[in-house]
Amino acid sequence: MWDSLWVDANLATMATEAQKPYGTIAQGAIAIKNGLIAWIGPQSDLPDIPENLAHTIFSAKNAWITPALVDCHTHLVFGGNRAVEFEKRLEGATYEEIAQAGGGILSTVKATRAASMEELIKSAEQRLKAMQREGIATVEIKSGYGLDYDNEIKMLQVSKILEQTHPVRIKRTFLGAHTIPPEYKHDRNSYLDLVCNEMIPAIAKEQLADAVDVFCENIAFTYQEAKRVFETAKTNGLKTKIHAEQLSDSNGTKLAASYGSLSADHLEHLTPEGIGAMANSGMIAVLLPGAFYFLRETKIPPIEALRKAKIPIALATDCNPGSSPITSPLFVLNMACTLFKITPEEALAGMTRNGAAALGLADKTGALEVGKSADLAIWDIDHPSELSYWIGVNPLKHLLFEGKDVSLS
Numbered sequence: 001m002w003d004s005l006w007v008d009a010n011l012a013t014m015a016t017e018a019q020k021p022y023g024t025i026a027q028g029a030i031a032i033k034n035g036l037i038a039w040i041g042p043q044s045d046l047p048d049i050p051e052n053l054a055h056t057i058f059s060a061k062n063a064w065i066t067p068a069l070v071d072c073h074t075h076l077v078f079g080g081n082r083a084v085e086f087e088k089r090l091e092g093a094t095y096e097e098i099a100q101a102g103g104g105i106l107s108t109v110k111a112t113r114a115a116s117m118e119e120l121i122k123s124a125e126q127r128l129k130a131m132q133r134e135g136i137a138t139v140e141i142k143s144g145y146g147l148d149y150d151n152e153i154k155m156l157q158v159s160k161i162l163e164q165t166h167p168v169r170i171k172r173t174f175l176g177a178h179t180i181p182p183e184y185k186h187d188r189n190s191y192l193d194l195v196c197n198e199m200i201p202a203i204a205k206e207q208l209a210d211a212v213d214v215f216c217e218n219i220a221f222t223y224q225e226a227k228r229v230f231e232t233a234k235t236n237g238l239k240t241k242i243h244a245e246q247l248s249d250s251n252g253t254k255l256a257a258s259y260g261s262l263s264a265d266h267l268e269h270l271t272p273e274g275i276g277a278m279a280n281s282g283m284i285a286v287l288l289p290g291a292f293y294f295l296r297e298t299k300i301p302p303i304e305a306l307r308k309a310k311i312p313i314a315l316a317t318d319c320n321p322g323s324s325p326i327t328s329p330l331f332v333l334n335m336a337c338t339l340f341k342i343t344p345e346e347a348l349a350g351m352t353r354n355g356a357a358a359l360g361l362a363d364k365t366g367a368l369e370v371g372k373s374a375d376l377a378i379w380d381i382d383h384p385s386e387l388s389y390w391i392g393v394n395p396l397k398h399l400l401f402e403g404k405d406v407s408l409s
C-alpha cells in the first residue's frame with residue numbers, strides 16, 4: 001500500500017525524457033510512499049481502484065501538480081536591509097556618497113556581524129516562509145556577509161538551523177570570497193590567506209557547507225584570486241560555483257568549467273568562449289533576472305547561444321539586500337520571460353529540474369519521477385504557463401515536502 005495517492009490531477013512532470021511540453025500527463029495520478037514518489041502516470045493506468053492502493057486518497061480537482069520549486073542561488077541570511085539606501089539613491093545620492101555614509105555591501109556586513117544568531121534566524125525565516133508560500137521546497141543559502149572566521153561560520157550555522165527547524169531542503173554555500181572586508185582593504189592577500197588557510201578547511205571539516213562560491217568580477221575577486229579559492233575548495237573536497245560575467249567578462253565561467261563546477265551564475269556578459277567552456281561540462285547556467293531588473297541592467301545574457309550549446313538554464317531569486325530583495329520565485333519566472341525572453345516552459349524547468357541540477361540534486365528532486373523525493377507543488381491553474389504569466393497572483397494550493405503537507409501560513 002502507498003501512503004497517499006493524488007488523483008484527478010494534471011501533472012507537469014518536468015522530466016528530461018518527457019515527450020510532451022512540461023512533461024504533461026493529463027488526468028494523472030501520483031503516489032507517495034516513505035516520502036518518495038512511488039508511482040506516476042495516467043489515472044487510467046492505475047493497477048487497481050485507488051482505495052485498494054493507498055491509505056489516503058486526495059483529489060486534486062483538476063489542479064496542476066508540478067515539482068516543488070528549487071531556488072538554487074540566494075543570500076537569504078543577512079542582517080538589516082538596504083531600503084533607506086535604495087531611497088537615498090532614488091533621491092539622487094551617488095554611489096560614492098552612499099559608500100561614504102557606510103552604505104553598500106559593507107553596511108550589510110556590519111549589520112550581519114552585529115546580529116545574533118537568533119536575530120538572523122528570525123529575519124531569514126520570514127523570507128524563507130515567503131518562498132515556501134510560492135512553492136519552494138529546496139533553497140540554497142550562501143554565507144558572505146560575515147567575512148571573518150566567526151561570522152562566516154555563524155551564517156552557515158544559521159542556515160543549518162533553518163533546515164533543522166523547517167520543512168525545507170537547504171544547501172549551504174560558503175561565499176567568504178564575496179568582497180574584501182574593510183579591515184583588509186589594503187591587504188587583499190591576507191584576507192585570501194584567511195579564507196583559504198583557515199575558513200575553508202574548518203568549514204569542510206565541520207561539514208558546514210556543500211560548496212564554495214566566489215564573486216569573480218572587477219569590483220570583487222580576480223580570476224587568479226578565484227582560482228586560488230577553487231584550488232583550496234578542491235583540496236578540501238568541496239564543490240565549486242561562481243558569480244561570473246555579471247558586470248564584465250572576467251573569464252570566471254572558464255575557470256569554473258575547468259574545475260568541474262556545479263554552475264556559473266549571472267552571465268550577462270558571457271562570451272562565446274565562455275559558452276564553449278561550459279558546453280558539455282555538465283555545468284548549469286544560472287540566470288538571475290531579479291538582479292538584472294533591480295540594477296536596471298541592459299545587457300541580456302546570451303540566451304540563444306546557451307540554447308544552441310544545450311547548456312541547461314536555471315533561474316533563481318538571488319535574494320539579497322543589495323541587488324535583488326526578492327523572495328518571489330513566481331515573479332522571477334515572469335521576469336525571466338519578459339526580460340530575457342525565456343519561454344514559460346524553460347522558466348519552469350529553470351526553477352525545477354535545472355535548479356536541482358545546479359545544486360547537485362538532479363537525482364533527488366526537481367522532477368516528478370519514481371524514486372525522487374515527493375516534493376510537490378499543487379497549483380490552482382488551467383495551464384502551467386500561468387506560473388510565468390501572473391504578477392502578484394499566487395495560485396499555490398498545497399506544498400508537499402518529502403510527501404508531507406507544508407503549512408503555508
Ligand SMILES: [Zn+2]
Nearest residue numbers: 073075243318
Ligand atoms: Zn548572488
